[in-house]
Amino acid sequence: MSSETKQILTTDGIPLEVSLKKAEKKNKIKAFLLVAPLLLFLVITYVLPIGEMFSRSIDDKMITNMLPKTFKEMETWDGKELPPEEVFAGFYYDYKALVEKQEHGKLGQRLNKEKNGFNSTTKRLFRNIKRKKIDESISIKEQMIKVHPNWNKVEYWQAIKRTAPPYTLAKYLKGMDMYYAPDGSVAQVDEDRRIHRILWLRTLEIAFFVTLFCFLMGYPIAHLLATLPMKYSNLLMICVLLPFWTSLLVRTASWMILLQQQGIVNDFFVMIGLVADDSRPEMMYNKVGTYVAMTQILLPFMVLPLYSVMKTISPSLMRAGKSLGGTPFVAFWKVYFPLTIPGIGAGCLLVFILAIGYYITPALVGGASGTLISNQIAFHMKQTLDWSFASAMGLMLLSGVLVIYWIYNKLVGVDNIKLG
Amino acid sequence: MALPSYTETRYRIWHYFYISICAFVFFFLIAPLFVIFPLSFNAEEFLVFSEGMKNLDPDAFSLRWYKDMIYGTKNPWGLAAKNSFIIAIFATIGSIILGTLAALGLSSRHMPYKGIIMATLISPMIVPLIISGVAIFFFMAKVGLAATHTGIVLAHIILGTPFVVITVTATLSGFDHSVTRAAASLGSNPVNTFMKITLPLILPGVISGGLFAFVTSFDEVVVVLFLAGLENTTIPVQMWTGLREQLSPTILAVATCLIILSTLILVTAELLRRRSERLRGINR
Numbered sequence: 001m002s003s004e005t006k007q008i009l010t011t012d013g014i015p016l017e018v019s020l021k022k023a024e025k026k027n028k029i030k031a032f033l034l035v036a037p038l039l040l041f042l043v044i045t046y047v048l049p050i051g052e053m054f055s056r057s058i059d060d061k062m063i064t065n066m067l068p069k070t071f072k073e074m075e076t077w078d079g080k081e082l083p084p085e086e087v088f089a090g091f092y093y094d095y096k097a098l099v100e101k102q103e104h105g106k107l108g109q110r111l112n113k114e115k116n117g118f119n120s121t122t123k124r125l126f127r128n129i130k131r132k133k134i135d136e137s138i139s140i141k142e143q144m145i146k147v148h149p150n151w152n153k154v155e156y157w158q159a160i161k162r163t164a165p166p167y168t169l170a171k172y173l174k175g176m177d178m179y180y181a182p183d184g185s186v187a188q189v190d191e192d193r194r195i196h197r198i199l200w201l202r203t204l205e206i207a208f209f210v211t212l213f214c215f216l217m218g219y220p221i222a223h224l225l226a227t228l229p230m231k232y233s234n235l236l237m238i239c240v241l242l243p244f245w246t247s248l249l250v251r252t253a254s255w256m257i258l259l260q261q262q263g264i265v266n267d268f269f270v271m272i273g274l275v276a277d278d279s280r281p282e283m284m285y286n287k288v289g290t291y292v293a294m295t296q297i298l299l300p301f302m303v304l305p306l307y308s309v310m311k312t313i314s315p316s317l318m319r320a321g322k323s324l325g326g327t328p329f330v331a332f333w334k335v336y337f338p339l340t341i342p343g344i345g346a347g348c349l350l351v352f353i354l355a356i357g358y359y360i361t362p363a364l365v366g367g368a369s370g371t372l373i374s375n376q377i378a379f380h381m382k383q384t385l386d387w388s389f390a391s392a393m394g395l396m397l398l399s400g401v402l403v404i405y406w407i408y409n410k411l412v413g414v415d416n417i418k419l420g
Numbered sequence: 421m422a423l424p425s426y427t428e429t430r431y432r433i434w435h436y437f438y439i440s441i442c443a444f445v446f447f448f449l450i451a452p453l454f455v456i457f458p459l460s461f462n463a464e465e466f467l468v469f470s471e472g473m474k475n476l477d478p479d480a481f482s483l484r485w486y487k488d489m490i491y492g493t494k495n496p497w498g499l500a501a502k503n504s505f506i507i508a509i510f511a512t513i514g515s516i517i518l519g520t521l522a523a524l525g526l527s528s529r530h531m532p533y534k535g536i537i538m539a540t541l542i543s544p545m546i547v548p549l550i551i552s553g554v555a556i557f558f559f560m561a562k563v564g565l566a567a568t569h570t571g572i573v574l575a576h577i578i579l580g581t582p583f584v585v586i587t588v589t590a591t592l593s594g595f596d597h598s599v600t601r602a603a604a605s606l607g608s609n610p611v612n613t614f615m616k617i618t619l620p621l622i623l624p625g626v627i628s629g630g631l632f633a634f635v636t637s638f639d640e641v642v643v644v645l646f647l648a649g650l651e652n653t654t655i656p657v658q659m660w661t662g663l664r665e666q667l668s669p670t671i672l673a674v675a676t677c678l679i680i681l682s683t684l685i686l687v688t689a690e691l692l693r694r695r696s697e698r699l700r701g702i703n704r
Contacts, residue, residue, distance in 0.1 A: 024530065042578065221442050
């Protein structure tokens with residue numbers, strides 16, 4: 001505001017600008033307070049627990065807390081030759097403390113994962129400590145080496161040193177079929193044991209093809225629904241909406257009945273002579289089942305956004321295209337199709353996001369060759385109880401989903417998600 | 421879709437090809453649901469159409485599996501249905517309250533950081549359920565709510581609110597804010613204005629969001645599998661167990677009931693949607 005123009009004042013003498021800003025701020029706070037309960041609720045019960053998954057997935061404090069003296073002495077050790085007396089002494093006193101707390105077994109098992117043979121090595125030290133055979137007034141290093149020759153090998157000490165950092169990315173590496181080699185570098189697991197990479201690729205592959213099938217099947221019917229007169233399209237819309245509202249498990253169950261070996265689809269194939277009665281193909285518990293069932297289940301999520309975009313395209317545009325000399329195909333390709341791209345983007349991204357994290361349907365109809373990464377996460381949560389690994393895999397999946405979600409938000413906007 | 425008489429043959433062929441593709445896709449979408457109906461009345465134990473059923477022999481049909489569902493001695497469906505309804509109703513109420521309030525705030529043009537907050541509130545709908553399940557399980561285990569109804573209700577509120585937020589914000593986008601200002605200028609306090617003016621106008625959106633929340637909770641199985649103990653079993657959990665172990669016709673009887681329920685919900689949702697569009701003056 002320039003100095004010549006007079007400041008506009010409100011009736012109580014406050015400059016209008018200040019007064020408006022105050023009102024604006026009040027409105028902002030009001031709006032925020034309405035959102036606050038849900039936001040707070042979600043942050044506490046949902047966002048922070050996802051953060052906790054992260055800390056769980058990188059947590060490796062167990063040994064760090066078990067061997068405080070050892071790691072303190074190891075700071076000055078270069079890790080190339082056998083460590084000095086102080087490190088041995090540090091380990092000995094740490095281990096003695098653990099023996100008193102009866103936690104030495106856990107340490108042995110954990111170190112054994114790092115280097116084979118550690119369990120027996122520490123057990124022998126344990127027996128000597130129990131029988132009070134170690135004389136603390138003379139060199140502990142020499143006595144430990146006498147107890148077990150492994151203490152004389154530098155690899156074992158290097159293995160201990162590797163466990164020093166309180167955080168590790170080992171679980172993430174495991175999720176990508178890699179691990180920390182003894183020298184600290186990252187190595188690949190043997191070719192025949194790379195199960196996780198297969199699962200990641202299969203998840204991407206299935207999500208991609210399910211999206212493609214949904215698009216190929218959804219586009220024509222969305223077009224038909226959008227161009228038919230209301231009274232017909234409303235009736236046909238039920239075919240899209242009824243599956244949409246029906247329980248996922250009911251739909252999966254119906255596919256299990258249809259696709260089983262004595263099921264109707266196979267009956268039909270036999271009837272039309274496609275396959276012989278005694279060689280009915282296995283259509284369930286493999287990829288075929290996953291593809292068919294997931295496509296049908298996710299199809300409404302493709303049709304609805306496409307339909308809502310196509311509904312806004314005026315039919316006169318196609319007519320104009322044709323009247324200007326385009327064949328129906330040219331008119332469709334040059335005029336109609338480009339206008340539907342926002343709907344295609346919305347539908348494909350939504351279906352892809354949903355497909356990539358699918359769990360129930362693959363678990364029921366997928367068998368061994370049709371399971372996805374989600375099933376692996378559930379397996380580690382429930383069967384092996386390796387929660388930190390499940391968390392790591394979950395977060396890897398989540399980061400992928402969030403990238404797509406971000407793109408979706410940029411392109412479509414989350415507030416434009418269409419629900420029926 | 422009658423074709424004009426001057427249509428060339430190749431476009432005629434293409435048109436019928438297109439119509440038959442559409443017919444196939446509609447069939448693909450809806451037919452699987454209708455397989456369940458007749459099989460749930462099967463008199464035999466197998467999940468295939470018996471010879472009697474194919475010849476429409478009345479003896480081949482029975483209500484055996486419906487009786488088993490209701491009166492069966494070891495059947496958990498009674499408890500599961502009770503739990504499912506209790507959990508879904510409370511989760512719906514919670515979702516509606518939290519979601520509607522948030523939608524009101526988000527629709528205000530004064531709302532700061534609208535984009536990021538909206539993205540956060542919608543995220544439970546986007547994040548794969550298995551990840552939500554793990555995270556919610558960690559939280560509920562920590563606060564001691566695992567294997568309780570309360571824990572499951574809270575989890576379902578998390579999953580249900582995005583739907584309420586979306587539908588109510590959509591309703592509010594066509595909302596004429598001058599009516600609330602008119603109410604305020606006539607001396608109504610904000611709460612009164614909301615109850616008397618805003619709520620009746622956005623009610624269709626709130627109810628349809630509530631329906632989504634209800635169905636989400638009623639159908640949700642992944643998170644419940646992590647959280648539920650034996651006492652908290654729900655219909656989807658029982659179906660999941662049943663489908664994994666052995667497909668029995670009783671499950672089909674339950675499934676038939678669920679299809680009828682979803683048809684009712686679909687009809688309600690459609691009526692609401694049309695009413696809401698009429699109210700917002702969108703005539704298509």
